[in-house]
Amino acid sequence: MNKTFNSDLCSKCGNCALNCVMGLIEMKDFPEMPGPEAFCNQCGHCEAICPSGAINLDGLAKGDYMDNSERTLIAPEQLGFHMKFRRSIRNYDRKPVEKEKLEEIFDMVRYAPSAGNGQPLEWTVFTDPEKIKEIAGNVVEWMRDMVNQKSPLNEMIPFSPMVEAWDNGMDPILRDAPCLVVAHAPEYNKMAVTDGVIALTHLDLALPSFGMGGCWAGLLNIACNQHHPLKEMMEIPPENAMIYPFMIGYPKYEYQRIPGRNEPNIVWK
Numbered sequence: 001m002n003k004t005f006n007s008d009l010c011s012k013c014g015n016c017a018l019n020c021v022m023g024l025i026e027m028k029d030f031p032e033m034p035g036p037e038a039f040c041n042q043c044g045h046c047e048a049i050c051p052s053g054a055i056n057l058d059g060l061a062k063g064d065y066m067d068n069s070e071r072t073l074i075a076p077e078q079l080g081f082h083m084k085f086r087r088s089i090r091n092y093d094r095k096p097v098e099k100e101k102l103e104e105i106f107d108m109v110r111y112a113p114s115a116g117n118g119q120p121l122e123w124t125v126f127t128d129p130e131k132i133k134e135i136a137g138n139v140v141e142w143m144r145d146m147v148n149q150k151s152p153l154n155e156m157i158p159f160s161p162m163v164e165a166w167d168n169g170m171d172p173i174l175r176d177a178p179c180l181v182v183a184h185a186p187e188y189n190k191m192a193v194t195d196g197v198i199a200l201t202h203l204d205l206a207l208p209s210f211g212m213g214g215c216w217a218g219l220l221n222i223a224c225n226q227h228h229p230l231k232e233m234m235e236i237p238p239e240n241a242m243i244y245p246f247m248i249g250y251p252k253y254e255y256q257r258i259p260g261r262n263e264p265n266i267v268w269k
């Protein structure tokens with residue numbers, strides 16, 4: 001990766017040096033990177049913050065250039081409403097989720113922060129209802145085995161009623177969602193779990209703007225942690241650890257109001 005400083009354009013404001021996460025840029029007559037480039041995590045902040053466009057990082061996928069004057073801030077009331085109105089969706093319309101829309105959403109999600117700008121996430125997206133049913137069915141088979149076992153999980157999850165619901169044609173695991181996405185990352189990257197949860201939270205928050213909604217697939221996640229064939233069935237690469245599965249679809253019902261929540265528990269110092 002090459003970072004070039006264009007001295008003709010540089011106004012010597014020093015913003016690039018002040019905003020470099022690793023403190024790699026020194027402001028002399030012009031910005032310079034005297035240390036080893038290997039420490040640069042390629043976050044692109046120097047290029048993005050430069051008022052005169054004097055910094056160019058090649059080797060990076062170009063981010064979208066946005067003139068500050070074109071930027072529209074979301075008003076706090078609008079954002080607050082959007083965040084509070086987001087719900088976990090458990091009943092989906094049969095309408096399939098369009099690949100183009102998912103691509104648009106993942107284009108936003110890839111901007112979620114990641115430790116050291118590592119961007120370690122890989123995604124597997126299922127849109128075949130038969131395959132999603134097969135995955136849910138496999139979780140139910142694991143639950144069937146769990147019903148008579150002495151496990152602390154039996155106190156947390158109502159296995160029997162869930163198996164019964166499945167046998168009666170319902171899907172309490174993946175809620176007949178038309179789409180299932182799974183975030184995974186190389187097993188050796190111990191920071192990737194946090195990165196994955198952050199990215200999934202961005203995804204969750206992006207969905208309502210597309211008329212969609214989703215739900216963290218916690219039951220599938222627990223089953224995957226206990227029951228190894230599921231990871232193979234979902235074709236997660238063996239060298240990767242699953243971070244979390246998430247259901248997506250068009251909500252069948254519309255929420256009419258925002259439910260209550262606890263007051264924030266904060267200690268002010």
Ligand SMILES: Cc1cc2nc3c(=O)[nH]c(=O)nc-3n(C[C@H](O)[C@H](O)[C@H](O)COP(=O)(O)O)c2cc1C
Pocket residue numbers: 086087088089090215216217218219220
């Ligand atoms: C990590 C996690 C796992 C979850 N797993 C499930 C699940 O397996 N099935 C389900 O119906 N809801 C699941 N949920 C949704 C929660 O029940 C939901 O977030 C909570 O009831 C609050 O509702 P809200 O998201 O609409 O505000 C999960 C949520 C999280 C954050």
